[in-house]
Amino acid sequence: RTLRIGLIPGDGIGKEVIPAGRRILEALPASLKLKFEFVDLKAGFETFEQTGAALPDKTVEILKNECDGALFGAVSSPSKAVKGYSSPIVALRKRLDLYANVRPVKSVMTAKNPIDMVIVRENTEDLYVKEERTYEAADGSKIAEAIKRISEKASFRIATMAGEIALRRQKIRESGAPSIHKSPMVTITHKSNVLSQTDGLFRATAREALAASKFSSVGVEEQIVDSMVYKLFRQPETYDVIVAPNLYGDILSDGAAALVGSLGLVPSANVGEGFAIGEPCHGSAPDIMGKNIANPIATLRSVALMLEFLNEETAAAKIYAAVDGNLEAGKLLSPDLGGTATTTEVVEDILRRL
Amino acid sequence: RTLRIGLIPGDGIGKEVIPAGRRILEALPASLKLKFEFVDLKAGFETFEQTGAALPDKTVEILKNECDGALFGAVSSPSKAVKGYSSPIVALRKRLDLYANVRPVKSVMTAKNPIDMVIVRENTEDLYVKEERTYEAADGSKIAEAIKRISEKASFRIATMAGEIALRRQKIRESGAPSIHKSPMVTITHKSNVLSQTDGLFRATAREALAASKFSSVGVEEQIVDSMVYKLFRQPETYDVIVAPNLYGDILSDGAAALVGSLGLVPSANVGEGFAIGEPCHGSAPDIMGKNIANPIATLRSVALMLEFLNEETAAAKIYAAVDGNLEAGKLLSPDLGGTATTTEVVEDILRRL
């Protein structure tokens, strides 16, 4: 099988980690019978400055018509509002209907307090519809409003995805993989005590989706988002799969990343029907760009996650194992993990372990 | 001076901790020349079930017309949506225009990694305006929308309050109180990379408010909310005052509470012009209600915080010191802190230290 992968480095350290993603795909053993072709694509703040568009139409079209999957690096947020600029990754998620943002947060099993959870974030609506308006109050002062939109459809499919991921994780556990969880569990996060209609709809629909008979072995519980953040830090080991509307998912996944020591370890995949874009959870990190010290692991794991959603689970498992090998050895770690290794050294150590 | 204080225990452990708040006010030394009168007031889910109103008009009127301040316990959120019920504390904040929710999160100075921050949460708008509607898509499926409203006025006054709190904290430090901070700093939290108009307005207005010459000694920085949650856990000691729109403030304060070991330690005050309601950050905790094991400290510190905003700083300082004495001694701690003391025992230990 030949997979055509779009490479969208974006800004800052995106340009250092996406090439690492390409290298690991090229280094996968021949026995897997997987070939890759790569297409370099543009998006980001630099692209905006050069072309006036943060997400050129061409990028979207090539992804849609020619690619099986893609890797996205990171984009810089301008430090002041810039007219006409808006985040290309948010636009990409919507234009390709990548409705799920899947973010596994996992420590190595040898960690003192191992954790192993996946945040399944709705990726197309909520406040991310970006429908905003500004008007003047009677006294001339400004008021701005944004729409938070929650639909039954999007809530149903994201909760279904969460249930399926819970089942898949259970299957992997049953095949003998070491795990801290005994049975599959989905935790629905919302704030329906304040937002009875929007988050209320998310909550009720997620419950309904997870009540399907195929999920009969999956436990279902709920946490209100503020208390979810509290519990995430007090008892992270109890969480298996967390499903959340877009913004809460965004916040929870950064919070969970703190638990494993660095955002530089946490991957994500933006997943739609038959298409997935791997994307490290970290940002463009302008403070360390160009120094070859960015942690490539979030990207390498995002490559694996993308492969999982393209049904190449064996290839994915090889990458995860190589990354875990590097972390467990603990010899060649990037500075965010307290080490002194360069990006290149970490990548090469992981390639050796493939 | 005689202060008339409304007591609103609400539901669950609210009924166990609010009486502790009353006891500490009554136990303040006579030398302070402070007298208290108390008015018992109703609100909460139980009140809703009895009377059909979660926040009876009479409660609001008595608070407005007769009281100088109040203590609010906690309210239960029904486990399923209940028609006509909505959170009385959210309504109370709006009806009394208690525009700031001030939440200090502080470990004792003898902690291994001491932290000392205040979250200043806007308390009247954002998604908490609760303007929601539900409609049907063309295919009959449901869609719900909520308004997130951010005004220049509310953003300006909350940022001003944050700046004033930063200055006040600096003054206390300069008077010799031990502290981990050298200079005052306000961190503005937002998500303007996605919500350019609403959070953009919050960000720009907060910057403007904090640029006032009276705040020239106050450092100002920004964090995007997801990265704020990450940093809160990675380097909490760096934060002094955090100012945030309503929902982010809600989430951040629960997150920060996790850092000090228990929500049972974290107080808040809902503050308006000349009025303050002290309110523990924890909920009604139905799982432990009636057992006399709830941690009263969040409430006792909320009493102190309320007194601060009623300009009774000396009385407040006495309560804080007595609570810190109990925590530093570490002998009589409630179960959430790993101890075995009852609510009553903790309260009595703290009263002895007054």
Ligand SMILES: CC(C)[C@H](C(=O)O)[C@@H](O)C(=O)O
């Ligand atoms: C850059 C930003 C628009 C984005 C988001 O909020 O989704 C980022 O935080 C993420 O989590 O991928």
Ligand SMILES: CC(C)[C@H](C(=O)O)[C@@H](O)C(=O)O
């Ligand atoms: C109970 C709930 C409505 C409330 C809020 O969201 O404000 C609570 O979480 C709080 O922080 O006081």
